[in-house]
Amino acid sequence: MKKEDKKVVIETLTEQVNTYKHLYVSDISGLDAVDTQALRRACFNANIKLVQVKNTLLRKALENANNNYEELFSVLKGDSAIMLSDTGNGPAKLIKEFRKGKDKPLFKGAFVEECTYVGEDQLESLISIKSRDELIADIITMLQSPMQNVISALQSGQNTIAGVVKTLSEKE
Numbered sequence: 001m002k003k004e005d006k007k008v009v010i011e012t013l014t015e016q017v018n019t020y021k022h023l024y025v026s027d028i029s030g031l032d033a034v035d036t037q038a039l040r041r042a043c044f045n046a047n048i049k050l051v052q053v054k055n056t057l058l059r060k061a062l063e064n065a066n067n068n069y070e071e072l073f074s075v076l077k078g079d080s081a082i083m084l085s086d087t088g089n090g091p092a093k094l095i096k097e098f099r100k101g102k103d104k105p106l107f108k109g110a111f112v113e114e115c116t117y118v119g120e121d122q123l124e125s126l127i128s129i130k131s132r133d134e135l136i137a138d139i140i141t142m143l144q145s146p147m148q149n150v151i152s153a154l155q156s157g158q159n160t161i162a163g164v165v166k167t168l169s170e171k172e
Helices: 003-019 033-045 055-064 070-075 090-098 120-128 132-171
Strands: 022-027 049-053 080-085 106-112 115-118
Touching (some): 003 049, 003 080, 022 070, 022 090, 033 090, 055 070, 055 080, 070 115, 115 120
Antiparallel strands (some): 049 080
16 A cells, blocks of 8 residues: 555544544454445444454554544554444444354444443443433433422322312302
């Protein structure tokens, strides 16, 4: 590959990494054509961009990117593919689901919610991470629950008060 071509690839990778909030590094080598196509389709359906990359080019792209990906440099060995997503736990769930009955893709590391996760043992932790939007939805639900209880109590009390007033007015 010519130096100019490498520069274009690095710039393109850097732009892609900066576009997405979350980055996973995985190993998909050894998948046959059918499984690779199935993985690509699953990624597409989950709004995850899957890119097979050379480690040296990826490292240069990560060095040029907006975030600090330095802790991921240690996993850039062997074959690497990156999964780019706006949902933090999406790629982790996809990897786990896809591996049912297979041993690939292997999880190498990830940059999720501005934290770095390295090693296969971190995959379960990543699956349970909630996205920013999910956390906001949980907070709104928790805030709405007491308000709904008060409104419900007031509405049920309204019928009780009306019944008491009606009973008292009939006795007069």
